[in-house]
Amino acid sequence: MRIIDITTASNILLKSGIIAFPTETVYGLGAMANNQIAISKVFKAKNRPKDNPLICHFNSVEQIKSFGIALNRVEQILFDQLSPGPLCLLLDLPNNSPLSVATGNRSKIACRIPNHTAALDLITKVKYPIAAPSANTSTRPSCTTANMVLADLGNKIDGVIDGEIPKIGIESTIIEVGNVSIKILRPGSIGKSEILNILSKYSIQIKIQGENTTPNKQTVVPGSKYPHYSPKTTIIQTTSIKKIIMSPGIAVIASKEKLSEYEAQLKPNKDIYFYSLGSKKELTKVSQFLYKNLSELDSIGFHKAYLLIENWGETSLGLAIANRLSKVGKNN
Numbered sequence: 472m473r474i475i476d477i478t479t480a481s482n483i484l485l486k487s488g489i490i491a492f493p494t495e496t497v498y499g500l501g502a503m504a505n506n507q508i509a510i511s512k513v514f515k516a517k518n519r520p521k522d523n524p525l526i527c528h529f530n531s532v533e534q535i536k537s538f539g540i541a542l543n544r545v546e547q548i549l550f551d552q553l554s555p556g557p558l559c560l561l562l563d564l565p566n567n568s569p570l571s572v573a574t575g576n577r578s579k580i581a582c583r584i585p586n587h588t589a590a591l592d593l594i595t596k597v598k599y600p601i602a603a604p605s606a607n608t609s610t611r612p613s614c615t616t617a618n619m620v621l622a623d624l625g626n627k628i629d630g631v632i633d634g635e636i637p638k639i640g641i642e643s644t645i646i647e648v649g650n651v652s653i654k655i656l657r658p659g660s661i662g663k664s665e666i667l668n669i670l671s672k673y674s675i676q677i678k679i680q681g682e683n684t685t686p687n688k689q690t691v692v693p694g695s696k697y698p699h700y701s702p703k704t705t706i707i708q709t710t711s712i713k714k715i716i717m718s719p720g721i722a723v724i725a726s727k728e729k730l731s732e733y734e735a736q737l738k739p740n741k742d743i744y745f746y747s748l749g750s751k752k753e754l755t756k757v758s759q760f761l762y763k764n765l766s767e768l769d770s771i772g773f774h775k776a777y778l779l780i781e782n783w784g785e786t787s788l789g790l791a792i793a794n795r796l797s798k799v800g801k802n803n
């Protein structure tokens with residue numbers, strides 16, 4: 472596998488290859504959205520369960536509409552105001568659409584316009600939407616650098632574009648707009664308050680459901696039933712430091728603030744390594760480096776790591792960080 476430029480990536484895609492590219496959220500593993508052969512390669516490279524459909528990436532709302540995909544007023548406003556950006560809308564896909572190979576023949580398609588020059592240039596160059604899940608082996612942390620992609624997917628893919636580092640670092644918010652409510656199917660940096668704030672400017676009042684850390688099972692995307700974001704190191708989630716079984720070579724993962732609370736209690740114990748995910752006062756940094764931090768645990772070689780379950784605050788980003796962390800490793 473190699474680092475490639477946008478022209479090379481575009482040529483590979485047009486010849487049914489698969490390549491990884493940066494977005495503002497995480498790296499995507501792209502295939503032409505109408506190409507069954509390339510899409511099968513994506514599933515194989517990731518070891519992705521077959522029933523888990525792929526998001527399609529477009530360069531504009533016009534390109535979405537050119538496939539006969541209609542947007543209602545709320546959807547149009549949200550895309551106008553928040554895209555390009557980390558928002559993915561689940562929209563009705565017309566029957567017999569060439570894009571149905573990406574959705575696994577579902578009647579809805581997840582559409583997103585990424586806010587990243589390399590991603591947009593690539594879509595423009597191939598003149599077609601790109602289907603792309605996150606560029607990582609299923610169950611592993613998503614990748615936020617080209618080197619992470621290289622380390623995870625190795626020679627299973629045809630290349631990776633090494634672009635500007637994703638600013639957000641965690642995946643897009645996925646929503647479905649219904650007649651009476653909007654469902655947040657996967658929380659992200661855009662949440663309830665950002666959506667309500669925009670719609671209120673248009674005097675639209677609508678209920679928003681499902682932004683909890685562990686959303687109601689009926690309001691989640693198919694992918695959420697699978698394990699996620701876990702490095703190879705054994706990670707055990709725990710609510711309390713008291714549940715940690717002390718042994719040589721263990722790490723305790725938490726926010727900077729949580730770790731400093733425990734410092735006096737635990738620091739004298741030489742067996743324990745404090746692994747900070749960053750400060751709650753700097754959530755944008757925490758999210759930007761979340762997956763990098765989780766995957767770097769493997770290179771340090773801990774025997775075991777304990778992840779402290781904690782409250783990351785009520786902002787959309789805080790809730791999204793807590794949502795991702797809630798899926799890492801096992802519960803204790």
Ligand code: TXA
Binds near residue numbers: 499526645692
């Ligand atoms: O930020 C992101 O969204 C990144 C970047 C690369 O764009 N992509 C991403 O893709 O996170 P992935 O495949 O890791 O997660 C997409 C989620 C999965 O849980 C999948 O089940 C859901 O979106 N999804 C995709 N298409 C869908 C569809 N047609 N209906 C319902 N859920 C869908």
Ligand code: MG
Binds near residue numbers: 604605613
């Ligand atoms: Mg993923």
